Amino acid sequence: MIDPHESTARQQHVTSEPANGVMPPPVRRITLDRQPTVALPPSQDAVAIANAGDRSLAAAARPARGIAxxxxxxxxxxxxxxxxxxxxxxxxxxxxxxxxxxxxxxxxxxxxxxxxxxxxxxxxxxxxxxxxxxxxxxxxxxxxxxxxxxxxxxxxxxxxxxxxxxxxxxxxxxxxxxxxxxxxxxxxxxxxxxxxxxxxxxxxxxxxxxxxxxxxxxxxxxxxxxxxxxxxxxxxxxxxxxxxxxxxxxxxxxxxxxxxxxxxxxxxxxxxxxxxxxxxxxxxxxxxxxxxxxxxxxxxxxxxxxxxxxxxxxxxxxx
Amino acid sequence: MAVPTRPAASTPPLPPLPLPRSPGGRQGKPPKKRRVNESVRTWRLTDRIGYVMMWAAGLLLCAIGIGILVYMAFKGLQYLRPDLLFSSPTADVDQSKSGGFLDPLLGTVLITLIGITIATPIAIAAATWIVEYGRPTWLARLIDSGIEIIAGTPDIVIALFGLVLFQQGIFGWMSFTAAGGAVFGRSFLTAGAMMSLIALPMVFAATREGLQSIPAHVREASYALGKTKAATIRRVLLPSVKANISTGAALGMGRIAGDTAIIVVLLGASLTLDPEGSVPGLNVLKGTGGTLTSYVYNNSPAGEGNAPQKAYAAAFVLLLIVLALNFAVDLIARSGAKTGLETSRLGAR
Incomplete structure (x- = not known):
């Protein structure tokens, strides 16, 4: 868990000293109050698609099953x-x-x-x-x-x-x-x-x-x-x-x-x-x-x- | 925010730790450079003493090594002439007639070869058994301790033990047997056999270390191809530790070439090679002789020859032989690191 005090201190530290005159990107704190939604390319992650309930794309991404x-x-x-x-x-x-x-x-x-x-x-x-x-x-x-x-x-x-x-x-x-x-x-x-x-x-x-x-x-x-x-x-x-x-x-x-x-x-x-x-x-x-x-x-x-x-x-x- | 809050102001904040200021007083002068490296001046006194001692120890050893080499080179090259290498020594008070040290040089080569030839197969076999079989455990531990004892025994003790052993009647074929049946016990064969004990622990340790560093899945890969344990050891494991074996053997040869006690007790430390018997080849092995070490000893002011110039020349040659062996060790170790199995583990990442 990130200590809020420390994090703010670091943020101030970073923003107060621009290195080489270029402003660094602002530090954004990650809040975890809701689950992240991750979008995956459909052909890459068959399991994610399996969870989403759409099989057609996943089936196309894999080779045909072998004949036993x-x-x-x-x-x-x-x-x-x-x-x-x-x-x-x-x-x-x-x-x-x-x-x-x-x-x-x-x-x-x-x-x-x-x-x-x-x-x-x-x-x-x-x-x-x-x-x-x-x-x-x-x-x-x-x-x-x-x-x-x-x-x-x-x-x-x-x-x-x-x-x-x-x-x-x-x-x-x-x-x-x-x-x-x-x-x-x-x-x-x-x-x-x-x-x-x-x-x-x-x-x-x-x-x-x-x-x-x-x-x-x-x-x-x-x-x-x-x-x-x-x-x-x-x-x-x-x-x-x-x-x-x-x-x-x-x-x-x-x-x-x-x-x-x-x-x-x-x-x-x-x-x-x-x-x-x-x-x-x-x-x-x-x-x-x-x-x-x-x-x-x-x-x-x-x-x-x-x-x-x-x-x-x-x-x-x-x- | 899900971050747990601290108990608010229940404990007063601690005052800043009274750290001693770093010595040096840098605040007066303006810094010349922006980047300041860690300065020894900020270290504790004991750390600074340790730092200085580490440097001193390294430099001291360097100086000693270079000192020996330079002194021996200076003294040796002063007296070393090519004909010394190619003429046999003779006992003579007149140093211009006492010859060179061809025989001791040959003796050193011969005893080193005999010793390492006996030591290497035994050491490889023992190391392979310990790493690849090693059951029952008590026997493996016993063998380990046995080799440790051999490694720790002073060479003069090994020499005396060898003399007692090889004077037994059953070893009569290895050396000169007197008319009454008494066995002399001193020859290249007996000295070489005891010399192998000097080299054996080094070859053993190097081989064992090499075998232990081979990951288990390499052995399993061979078994999974339907290979027996024997085939795996012969075709995969031992070829993989070739560099380790060579390193150990070269170190062992250096130790044999430099040993004196066994030469004096078991080889007779004579000036020339004195063959025994009439079979060519075997007569040299059965006979006595000397090596560069015993030659140096005999010709030093402490020995009976007392020809320090020749002692210096021979000592320089001996030093060159041992240095060459050590250099070979370095070379083997470096080439081994490139082709060894370590690369496969790194390459997999």
């Missing part, structure tokens, strides 16, 4: 504990090919934990414990060898994290087998180029595949990480807030990429950004304090949320 294919992964009664902390509580969700599942919810609601459980990264945390069944193409993921499973269910992280090697080697790293036999560069090249093309990065880096990956810009680095994740031809791609460290333009490029990629694989994306969930998600799952509160087609969850907590969150009451 067969179910690749099924989460059935999943619970994850960190020690005594029950982070994910009895969640069941389908993950289908050809569509994007967006996980939304406030910080600490368990959405990232849920994502990391899908490719068994939570097992790296010593105190983590898991209950419930996750299947990949009908197989229990616990019965799969963990590295094999992670090649089929790949992940992109919040921070762009290319390895300190060349652009080529970053992508090739995912392809090279763990054994002693390392395939030649010539053999790998078409696969690396293909992965870079699918990630929409090839045109920008084609002339300098040997340059260190860490010299790329943040957005390029993140697309390189996506290329790296795609190189092993995964069936499911997990994305943990892939745009939160990026500028709006790079975010836009990656969102377009996500929409493009969902044709060939199932994508699960965790995001804090409701507009992003609305733009790229085909289904939305809203989580709160470890519970799955609501799951449904994006339009339904944003337009006509069934649960009161979803309504409050999407309306901006908490988050």
């Amino acid at each position: 294919g067969p179910e690749r992964m099924t989460i059935d009664g999943l619970s994850v504990y960190y020690g005594d902390n029950h982070a994910v509580k009895n969640v069941s969700l389908p993950i289908r090919q050809g569509e994007v599942l967006a996980l939304i919810g406030p910080s600490g609601c368990g959405k990232t934990t849920l994502l990391r459980t899908l490719n068994r990264l939570t097992e790296l945390t010593g105190s983590a414990r898991r209950e419930g069944l996750i299947t990949l193409d009908g197989e229990d993921i616990d019965s799969l060898e963990v590295t094999e499973h992670r090649r089929r269910v790949s992940m992109v992280f919040q921070q762009p994290n290319p390895f300190p090697m060349s652009v080529f080697d970053n992508v090739a790293y995912a392809l090279r087998e763990q054994g002693s036999k390392r395939p030649k560069k010539k053999v790998l090249e078409p696969y690396v180029v293909d992965a870079l093309q699918r990630a929409g990065l090839y045109d920008e880096v084609s002339s300098n595949l040997d340059h260190p990956a860490l010299r790329l810009s943040g957005g390029q680095q993140q697309r390189l990480c996506i290329a790296r994740a795609l190189a092993a031809r995964p069936e499911v791609l997990l994305m943990d807030e892939p745009c939160s460290a990026l500028d709006p333009k790079s975010t836009n490029v990656i969102e377009e990429l996500i929409v493009e990629l969902r044709k060939e694989l199932a994508i699960v994306i965790v995001t804090h950004n409701l507009q992003q969930a609305y733009r790229v998600g085909d289904h939305v799952a809203f989580m709160y304090l470890g519970d799955l509160v609501e799951y449904g087609p994006t339009d339904q969850v944003f337009d006509n949320p069934q649960a009161a907590r979803t309504r409050d969150y999407i309306g901006g009451a908490f988050g």
